[in-house]
Amino acid sequence: MKKNVLLFIIVSLMANGFAFSQQTEPTPQQKAMYATSTKDLQEWMTFLTSAECRGRLTGDIGFFKAVQYVADLFKEWGLEPGGDNGTYFQNFDHPYVMPLEGGFFTLYMPMGDQWVGKQYDYPDNYMVGGTSDTGFLQKLDLVYVGYGITAPELGYDSYKGVDVKGKIVVCERDVPYQGQDPKLQKAWMPYQYHNFKMTNATQHGAAGMLYISTAGNPNPGYNKNFIYCNVSDSVARDIFSGTGKDHAKVKAEMNKTLKPISFAINKKADIKAITEWHPEGKGCNVVGILRGTDPTLAPEYVTIGAHVDHIGLQPYLCPGAQDNASGSIIIMGAAKALATSGYKPRRTIVFTLFGGEETGLIGSDYMANHPIMDQKNHKLLINIDCLAAGYGMGVRIAKKHGSLFDFFKSTMERSVNRPFREAVGRDEIVTRPRTDEANFFIKGVPTVAPFAYGSTVRIPYHVPGDSMDYIDFDLEHDAVRWMALSLMELGSMDKIEATAR
Secondary structure: OHHHHHHHHHHHHHHHHHHHHHHOOOOHHHHHHHOOOHHHHHHHHHHHOOHHHHHHEOOOHHHHHHHHHHHHHHHHHOOEEOOHHHOOEEEEEOOEEEEOOOOEEEEEEEEOOEEEEEOOOOOOOEEEOOOOOOEEEEEEEEEEOOOOOEEHHHOEEOOOOOOOOOOEEEEEOOOOOOOOOHHHHHHHHHHHOHHHHHHHHHHOOOOEEEEEOOOOOOOOOOOOOOEEEEEOHHHHHHHHOOOOOOHHHHHHHHHHHOOOOOEEEEEEEEEEEOEEEEOOOEEEEEEEEEOOOOOOOOOOEEEEEEEOOEOOEOOOEOOOHHHHHHHHHHHHHHHHHHHHOOOOOOOEEEEEEEOOOOOOOHHHHHHHHOOOOOHHHEEEEEEOOOOOOOOEEEEEEEHHHOOHHHHHHHHHHHHOOOOEEEEEEOOOOOOOOOOOHHHHHOOOOOEEEEEEEOOOOOOOOOOOOOOHHHOOHHHHHHHHHHHHHHHHHHHHOOOOOOOOO
16 A cells, blocks of 8 residues: 555656656746856857958958858758858959058158158057058158048039149048038948048049048958058048148037148158058858748748958958957857747748948848848838947937837847836938948848946957957847847737838
């Protein structure tokens, strides 16, 4: 009798234990919340920012090591290839310039009948141009040309009345119009492109340029025999010293009057650049797909993306941790979370890492014009760029798609519950597109740009100092969980509403 009672108790405990285990089996949503660890994120970023990836300049061998690394992980997690010919790569042409060591910049100031040279620190005060040709400009005269714009229809010509042939021009970035009138913004838009300013200088006979912007930049466009260097505001102040003019006041006057101010400067400069021009260069986007299972909804898709490229060797390693390994690992983390959790979306979800962002949004432009699925079924694009540090997160959405704010606030509160902020974007692109989502927004796709805020430290931008030391991996991990929950709900809901509030 006692044996039977004991057997009954054991069987009951086993049955109850089995029932308990069945009841506590985590759901795909629960699995997804913890499928990616901070250790994963640190490991992925360590590789992307390593010397082996050489700063991930699109076209360079280091870039292809980075995208192969991502593609291998997509395959390991079971994502379907979404690129060309059954691969994870959507390829495009991508000429590029690789700066090499040996370049320098010297400013010469008159002292009596002598010219005294002044050296500056790299990269705080100068960086040899990322798309400069190879060459050496030695002790050439300087001419300030303001914003470097020739726009007959606007009655604006920075080069009128000055001789720049065979000289080095000193040029501002952006445009003098700083107002909010959409018509005027559109009118000035073509003239704020870096490559316009470089090409316009060559067309006026300039031999080179000192471009007042120290951030390394691989997108100004390549002009044969044109040599340029990025310089800081501190260098600009030295250039203006002794002219009777103040640099900041001159800029303010041009912005106020919308009239150019150009003049010769009694100073000279050396610019030496050593570069390699690769007109045959190629680039690619990395694309992984989690295919929808609902026959009606599967043709629809949501894309989450970030650019994986950075500015490469300028000529020293620029790791690009914040910009944009931070966004890349969030996409990777969300991809792992969904693909390994057993989640089966009704609607297709596309994970994309863009190439060519730093060289002019080339990869996203290519995908927007060569969609991997029917563009009319593209319900939403989420793009993450430089989400690296802070205590809160938010989203930037156009007013006409403002109903999405409530959705992303809700998923934030139910996943990680950090402070949430809304940022309202414009309902049309009226200035130069600066981030990848713009190329899809132009096509009519609703776009969402998550961001972080509240950091007390300014992270170095487009210089060697953009390293992992500044990355808050707890924030990154929370962003993964937030995006994972958001994607799972977007992939399963009957209809995605993206309308004005």
